[in-house]
Amino acid sequence: MKPASFAYKKTRSLEEAVALLGEHKDARLLAGGQSLIATLNMRLSAPNLLIDINGIGGLNGIAKRGGTVEIGALVRHAQAERSETIARHAPLIARAMPHIGHVAIRNRGTLGGSIAFADPAAELPACLMALDGEVDATGPKGKRTIKAEGFFKGLFETALGPQDVLTAIRLPAATADTRVGFAELARRHGDYAIVGLAASARADGKGLADVRLSFFGVGSTAVRARKAEAALSGGAIDDKRLDAAIAALDLDPHDDVQATAALKKHLAGVLLRRVAKQLLEART
Numbered sequence: 380m381k382p383a384s385f386a387y388k389k390t391r392s393l394e395e396a397v398a399l400l401g402e403h404k405d406a407r408l409l410a411g412g413q414s415l416i417a418t419l420n421m422r423l424s425a426p427n428l429l430i431d432i433n434g435i436g437g438l439n440g441i442a443k444r445g446g447t448v449e450i451g452a453l454v455r456h457a458q459a460e461r462s463e464t465i466a467r468h469a470p471l472i473a474r475a476m477p478h479i480g481h482v483a484i485r486n487r488g489t490l491g492g493s494i495a496f497a498d499p500a501a502e503l504p505a506c507l508m509a510l511d512g513e514v515d516a517t518g519p520k521g522k523r524t525i526k527a528e529g530f531f532k533g534l535f536e537t538a539l540g541p542q543d544v545l546t547a548i549r550l551p552a553a554t555a556d557t558r559v560g561f562a563e564l565a566r567r568h569g570d571y572a573i574v575g576l577a578a579s580a581r582a583d584g585k586g587l588a589d590v591r592l593s594f595f596g597v598g599s600t601a602v603r604a605r606k607a608e609a610a611l612s613g614g615a616i617d618d619k620r621l622d623a624a625i626a627a628l629d630l631d632p633h634d635d636v637q638a639t640a641a642l643k644k645h646l647a648g649v650l651l652r653r654v655a656k657q658l659l660e661a662r663t
């Protein structure tokens with residue numbers, strides 16, 4: 380299928396992008412195009428104007444500033460995958476990257492596009508939640524920052540307003556006691572996950588504190604499993620505690636085209652067992 384006809388405008392400034400979104404109610408921002416163009420081709424959406432933001436300067440940097448890692452919205456997945464800064468200071472993102480689609484998709488797709496698109500089976504929104512990260516957006520009233528926890532509102536729905544451009548995401552930089560874990564089950568490597576888990580914690584003696592388990596592919600957004608988090612926090616983790624955390628998994632997945640709800644729940648337990656092992660490993 381071919382997309383319905385649309386106008387195209389390449390903008391070089393954030394202000395112009397925001398203004399164009401205000402003037403054209405049915406316009407869409409174009410970043411890497413790896414999700415948007417597919418929806419156009421399948422006629423799932425038919426905007427009258429595409430506003431190409433790839434020419435806006437200053438949105439493709441990766442930097443550690445103090446205790447924070449900032450990643451510009453136009454950073455490509457492949458750029459993040461190769462980044463020293465991300466490998467050292469945002470190890471959860473580094474672990475997740477190779478699971479996003481295939482090389483060709485990672486060469487074009489952007490981190491900002493992935494977060495703004497908010498696919499419930501996508502890796503990055505779950506990582507952002509697991510890391511308690513935040514999102515910067517610029518709209519008609521200027522810049523604002525939104526915590527990840529309040530950003531993902533529902534299926535492909537975020538706190539971004541119709542005239543907002545996501546400009547960056549920010550994550551706490553990993554420290555010596557940061558522990559992260561990531562695993563997903565997909566039919567083929569690079570497919571969207573049937574179920575996935577992004578997790579972070581702080582090493583605390585022989586155990587873990589501040590455990591954050593962010594599952595994806597199990598709801599309309601990434602979902603924190605708070606009872607399982609509590610079951611894993613504090614004290615050494617042995618098989619008995621791990622079994623208790625799996626039994627406590629507070630997830631309520633629905634059947635989808637990939638798997639039944641019961642299978643997803645079972646797979647979530649399998650992933651928790653794998654990721655708990657990663658969380659207990661010291662950073663190298």
Ligand SMILES: Cc1cc2nc3c(=O)[nH]c(=O)nc-3n(C[C@H](O)[C@H](O)[C@H](O)COP(=O)(O)OP(=O)(O)OC[C@H]3O[C@@H](n4cnc5c(N)ncnc54)[C@H](O)[C@@H]3O)c2cc1C
Binds near residue numbers: 480481492501503
């Ligand atoms: C075959 C295939 C497999 C894939 N597999 C995976 C996978 O396993 N995991 C995964 O996470 N993704 C996967 N993707 C999607 C890929 O990661 C996309 O790149 C990503 O979801 C969207 O990023 P983009 O830059 O391409 O955004 P675009 O497609 O350009 O835009 C997506 C949406 O976000 C909006 N948008 C983009 N940038 C901004 C911004 N800065 N501010 C506000 N709104 C914005 C657009 O208007 C549009 O509505 C796959 C894609 C394909 C085609």
